[in-house]
Amino acid sequence: MKRAGLAGVFLIAILVPFFLNQYWLHVAIISLFYVMMASSWNLIAGYTGQVSFAHAAFAGVGAYTSGMLALYGGVHPALGIIAGTLLAGVLGLGLGGLCIRMGGIYLSLTTLGFSEILRIIITNEEQWTRGTMGLQIPGVFSVYSKTHYYFLFLAVTLAFLVLMRRLLNSDTGLAFRAVLNDELAASTSGIDTVRVRLMAFTSSSAMAGLAGGLYGHYLMLITPDIPSLGQMFLVLAMAVIGGMGSFAGPIIGAIALEFLSEYIRIYGEYHLLLFGLVALVIARFAPSGMVGLWEKIWRRR
Numbered sequence: 463m464k465r466a467g468l469a470g471v472f473l474i475a476i477l478v479p480f481f482l483n484q485y486w487l488h489v490a491i492i493s494l495f496y497v498m499m500a501s502s503w504n505l506i507a508g509y510t511g512q513v514s515f516a517h518a519a520f521a522g523v524g525a526y527t528s529g530m531l532a533l534y535g536g537v538h539p540a541l542g543i544i545a546g547t548l549l550a551g552v553l554g555l556g557l558g559g560l561c562i563r564m565g566g567i568y569l570s571l572t573t574l575g576f577s578e579i580l581r582i583i584i585t586n587e588e589q590w591t592r593g594t595m596g597l598q599i600p601g602v603f604s605v606y607s608k609t610h611y612y613f614l615f616l617a618v619t620l621a622f623l624v625l626m627r628r629l630l631n632s633d634t635g636l637a638f639r640a641v642l643n644d645e646l647a648a649s650t651s652g653i654d655t656v657r658v659r660l661m662a663f664t665s666s667s668a669m670a671g672l673a674g675g676l677y678g679h680y681l682m683l684i685t686p687d688i689p690s691l692g693q694m695f696l697v698l699a700m701a702v703i704g705g706m707g708s709f710a711g712p713i714i715g716a717i718a719l720e721f722l723s724e725y726i727r728i729y730g731e732y733h734l735l736l737f738g739l740v741a742l743v744i745a746r747f748a749p750s751g752m753v754g755l756w757e758k759i760w761r762r763r
Contacts, residue, residue: 475616479609487608493720494615495677498622500700500712502669505626507698508707509638510662515694516557516573519580520550520667521674522689526584526591528675529599529684534590539602543675547668554667558660577689585686596685599678611680618676622669627709629665638662642707699741705751714752 478490499521506512527549528542537545561572584591591597603610629635637658640648649655678684687693696719704715726736748755 472620479612484608487612489721489724491608491612491615491680493717494612494619495673495680496697496700496716496720497619497713498673499670499697500704500716501623501626501709502666502673503697504701504706504712505630505638505669506659506662506666507701508711509630509635509642510659511642512562512659512663513570514573514663514666515570515691516554516577517666517670517697518691518694519573519577519689520554520670521677521693522580522584522684522686523550523553524671524674525678525684525688526597527671529597529678530590532679533597533599539600539675539679543672543679546675547672550671550674551664551668555660555664558663558667562656562659562663574691577691577694581686581689581691584689591686594686596683598683601682602676602679606682615676615680618672622672623713626669630709634658634661695738699738702741703744703751705753706749708750708753711751711753718752 479487482490499517503514503517506514524543524546527546528539531537531542531545532539557573557576561569564572585593587593588595601611602614630638637648637653640651640653641655641658645655648658674688678688700715700719701712702715703719704713705711744751750757
């Protein structure tokens with residue numbers, strides 16, 4: 463039954479470009495970007511209990527690294543995306559090594575500071591990043607086609623989710639959950655909790671860099687909005703509303719909120735405030751999010 467449902471979802475995803483116009487196909491592509499972002503943030507917050515505000519910053523690292531290599535160095539975007547992914551992972555390893563031991567509010571404040579420092583540097587470095595005007599970069603394909611980009615994002619997202627699923631079902635994933643549920647008990651059992659948290663933080667940072675690189679080459683314009691706090695809080699809201707700590711939650715939350723945001727975009731930036739309020743309500747009354755609510759309803763019926 464479960465496999466049949468997954469096959470149905472996959473078939474629908476394949477047929478999406480043939481039923482949506484160009485505008486809604488663009489929304490579908492952006493949704494896949496947020497699926498990668500929310501799922502990778504959920505890897506550290508939902509499975510190891512680390513609340514980081516640097517996730518959008520790592521996406522910005524991936525986007526700007528790949529874009530600048532393509533624009534100034536003539537590097538093919540595919541290689542640039544790989545380089546951006548690796549750099550985001552290395553920065554995640556460095557930042558995690560500095561602040562993972564602190565944990566709690568100190569980790570959140572450190573990652574928040576890192577995110578703002580990166581955004582300020584990008585905004586003010588007009589020679590290389592062109593500041594708030596944005597940096598125009600080449601696309602992945604020589605001929606621009608939203609259908610091609612949709613299938614590229616879909617393939618990368620599916621590979622991304624399969625890899626993440628295997629990681630969570632491995633011994634490493636079991637260690638992630640052990641650290642989340644009881645860090646002291648995990649440590650007494652012989653698990654190196656600092657190494658486990660650092661591994662999750664580094665992997666999540668690299669995943670965000672990959673998503674950011676793809677996103678930048680799809681838009682062919684990268685701006686300081688990518689590593690902004692607004693972007694970060696949107697990703698956080700998607701993970702929490704969908705169901706933090708579950709595999710399907712961030713996927714559902716990202717797709718639902720991205721399509722919903724298109725309908726309430728008339729309210730401008732206030733739609734982020736609305737998402738934040740919804741996330742707070744769900745975190746208070748339904749900590750398992752949309753996925754948890756659905757499971758409760760299903761059990762009752």
